Amino acid sequence: MSIRSSSPQPDDTSIAAPVSALVHAALADRPLEEVAGLITLLEQSPQYARATVDALRAVGTDRSVEDVTRLVSLLTRPPRDADCADEAIRAAAESRPVEDVTRLMALLHQAPLEAHCGQEAARAAAARPVEELVELIGRLSEERDAHADRLTAEAQQQPHGVPAMPEEPEPEPESDAQAAAQVDLTPRILPRTPNHRPVQHSWLGVLAAAVLLLCGMLWFPLHRDGAPPQPYGLTLGASALCTLLAVLLTLRPTLPAFAVAAVVPSVLAAGQLYEGRFHSEPLSRALDLTLAPSWIAGVAAVCAALAALTGVLVGLAAQQPKAAAPPRPPAAARRIPD
Incomplete structure (x- = not known):
């Protein structure tokens, strides 16, 4: 039996607290260029690894979005690597109010940044409580729709924003032919100008995301109850995957996202149906861990798959080219020569 020494041991917490306080005070009001330079210098030595993390998290929690x-x-x-600022992104997405997180994710997707930054913010925000996650999804949907409306308004106003040309004297016959050709070319180009919203049927993304989020909640393993790691991990992974797909559909309701969101709950529903008919022991243990009874979790998976499949069908239908009537030449092109 060994006897521990009674000599006082250094307290890591008491040592780290002044360092953290110093970092927070140093980064509170400094210009961002100096903050970036300080973090770069700290990164150059492994001795300052903890101080580097404290600095990044201090910026993520104390400075503006x-x-x-x-x-x-x-x-x-x-x-520099794209993951150098992950600690700041995670700190902001995990601890700030939902309104700030909404603004942060919108700025990270609008700014000329690596896609990794927006994905890291989405992963960190997905770990928040369910009530805050639903509020965040709603705010992001409103932000996306407002941005699409602004793009639509700008596209519709663009033809009217062309400055008027000064009047010119009566053109010669050659100029008449050129004007007629130019006017005839204009109706052929104008229909190609995008005058619709860049993301159509966004309500399908919100609906499918809500059903997927509900499916993820019902498949969450609330208690382990001594179950082996494999069934527990299977149920936990299914719940987490449904939640991540819900966030993905909220941010980017694209056709590939709908397709993946249709496959995952379909696999879950098929697993519940397979267990009900053939009584697989590992699958039975996994389904016994879900928050809701297995048949309710299976019904939720079916509903999520149908909602995502509807988005796939609508997206495919929207991609079909529509037959356009041949443009009629304007009156200016049908001038009768004197």
């Missing part, structure tokens, strides 16, 4: 986005842009410029 706009400052966080600008610092991420400074820290991820080539040749």
Whole structure:
């Protein structure tokens, strides 16, 4: 039996607290260029690894959302790695109010940043409580629709924003032919101008995301009850995957996202049906861990698959080219020569 020494041992917490306090105070009001330079210097030595993490998290929690986005842009410029600012992104997405997280994710997707930054924010936000996650999904949907409306308004106003040309004297016959050809060319080009919203049927993405989120909640293993790691991990992975797909459909309701979102709950529903008929022992243990009874979890998976499949069908239908009537020449092109 060994006897522990009674000599006082260093307390890591008491040592780390002044360092953390110093980092927070140093980064509170400094210009972002100096903050980026300080973090770069700290990264150069493994001795300051903990201080580097404290600095990134201090920026993510204490500075404004706009400052966080600008610092991420400074820290991820080539040749630096795209994950250099992950700690700041995670701190902001995990601890800030839902309104700030909504603004942060919108800025990370609009700014000229690596796609990794927006994905890291989505992964961190997905770990928040379910009530906050639903609120975040709703706010992001409203933000996306408002952005699409602005693009639509700009596209519709663009033809009217062309400055008027000064009047010219009566053109010669050769100029008449050129004007007629140019006017005839204009109706052929104008229909190609995008005057529709870039993301159509966004309500399908919100609906499918809501059903997938409900499916993920019902498949969550609330208690392990001594189950082996494999069934527990299978149920937990299914719940997490449904939740991530719900976030993906909220941010980007594209055709590939709908397709993946239709496959995953279909596999879950097929597994529940297979267990009901053939009584597989590992699958039975996994289904016994779900928050809801297995048949309710299976029904939720079927509903999620149908909602995502509807998005796939609507997306395919929207991609079909529509037959357009041949443009009629304008009156200016049908001038009768004197």
